[in-house]
Amino acid sequence: MASYGWYKPSVPKKVDNGIKAVNKRGAFGREWWGKEWIMRLERFNDSARLARGRAYARKGQVTGLSVTSSGVTAKVQGSRTRPYSVSIRLTPYSEEEYQRLLGVLGLQPVLVARMLGKEMPEAIAGICRKEGLPLFPASFRDIEASCSCPDHAVPCKHLAAVFYLLAEAFDRDPFLLFTLRGVEKDALFKALGGTLSPEPAPESKRKKKIAEPLPPDPESFWHAAADLSRLPALCHEEVNLPAVLVRRLGPVPFWRSKMNFIAEMEVMYESASSCIGDIRLQSEAAEAESRG
Template identity: 45%
Template sequence: MAWFDDFEHGYGHPGPIRVEGGLRARSKRGSIGSTWWSRRFIDILERVCDKGRLSRGRAYARQGQVLSIDLEAGEVRAAVQGSRRTPYAVVVRIEAFGESRWAELEAAVAAQAVHRARLLAGEMPPEIEELFAAAGVDLFPRDLDMDCSCPDWGFPCKHLSAVLYLLAEAFDDDPFLVLAWRGRTREQLLGSLAADRPAEPPAVADVPFAERLADFYAPGASVHRPERRPAAAAPGLLLRVFPPPADLGQALAPAYDRLGERPEEP
C-alpha cells in the first residue's frame, strides 16, 4: 500500500495526520491570494499544474498541514505533515539573479520616480513586471524546480501545492518576498534605492506672510524692501548654458552678451 500511503480519498485510507499549530491559509473557500502580485503567481501555477492536486493542496493549506516554510534566495524549503509519521520535505527552486543583474534592475527602478517612491513606501507597482521584462528577465517564475519526499508521482503533489498556496498568501502580506526569492531582500533593495536619492533642491528662505504685508502686492521695489538687481552674467555664459547650433554660435554671441548685461540706471 506504499503507493497510496497518503491519498486522503479512496482505498479506505484515513487521510493525513492532523497537527496543532500548523500554518493555515486565511482563505476558507474559493481562490487564494488577494493582491495582484500573489494572484499573478497563482495564475501561473493553475495554468501548468494538475487541477485535482491543486484542489487537494488548497485543502491541506486550509487544514494547517504545512508545518514550516523557509524562503531564501532561489529556494523555498518546507515541511508538510501527511499520513506518515515523518513530515514530507518540500523544496521549490527558482533562478536567483546575480549582483550585476540586480544592479541593472535597481538602476531601472531608480530611474522611474513613481516606481521608486511606491517601493520605498512598501508597495509593489504593477509596472515593475514590465520593467523586469524590459531587462530580459521574469519577475514571477515560469519554471519551478520542485521536489517532495512523498511517494505521489503527480506533479505537483498536494504537499507542494499546499506550500505554493501558502507562499502566495505570504506574498500578500509582504510583496518584497517575491524579490527576496529572486535574490534581493527588502533591506538590500530599499537601501540601494535610498542611496540613489536625487540631490535635494536648494533651500529657499521662508519669510512669514505677516512680514510681507507691506510689500506683498507691490509691483516692484518698495521703501521697505529695496530692489536687489542681479549681477551681470559673465560673457558667454548663456551660450554655454543654452548652446545654439554650431554654425550660429558666432553670429549670436553679441546678442547673448547683451542679454547678460546689467540694464542702465534710469
C-alpha cells in the same frame, strides 16, 4: 481485463500547530501579485492535486515554512508518520542582472518612491519581464521544486499546499518575490536610496536604536554564540531596544493574529525586563544585608 478496484484516498494526520491558510473558500490571493502567483501555478498543473493542496493549506498541514534568498523550505504532514520535506527555488538574479534591475528602476523615480513606501506597483512586473528579469515563473520548468513524498508528480499536493500559503505571504509582503530571486529586501531598499526598519510599537515613544540586521546565514540567528561567559554581565546592561531579537526578524509572513506581533512582543519584553530588574534589586539588597 483485470480490475484493480477502488482505493480509499489517504487521510493526512492531524497537525496541532500547522500554518492554516487565512482563505477558507474561493480563490487564493487578494493583491495582484498574490493572484498572479496562483494564476501561474494553476496554469501549470492539474486541478485534482491542486484541490488537495488547497485542502492541506486550509487544514494547517504545513509546518516550518521558511522563505529566504536561498529558497523555500517547509514540512508538510501527510498520511504517514513523518512529515514530508518540501523545497522550492526560483532562479536567482545574477549580480549583472541585479545591477541591471537597479539601473532600470533608477529611471522610474515614481515607482521607486512607491516601492520605498512598501508598495508593489503592477508596472514593476512588466518592467522586469521586459528586461528579461521576470518576477514570476513563466513555466514550471523555471521552478526547482521537490518533495520527499512518493508521488512523482510536480507539483504534488504537498508542494501545492506550500504554493497556496506563499500566495498569502506575498499578499502581506510582496517583496518576498524579490527575496526568492536572491535579492534581500533591506539590501534592495538601501540600493534604491531608502531604509527599511522594523515597525515600532504604537505606544512606544522613547528614542530607540535600530536593530542590527540578520546575519548572512539566517540559521545562525537561532543558535547561541559559543562563548556565553558574558551573560551575567549583560544582565546588568541597560537594553534600550525591547524585543531586539524579535525586531531583527522583521515582519512575520505567516502571522495570523490581527494584533501587531512586534508591538505585542515589545510589551512582553519590557514587562519581563521590569520583573528581572526588581528581582536583581531584591537580590542585591539581600546580599548587602547578609554581609551586614
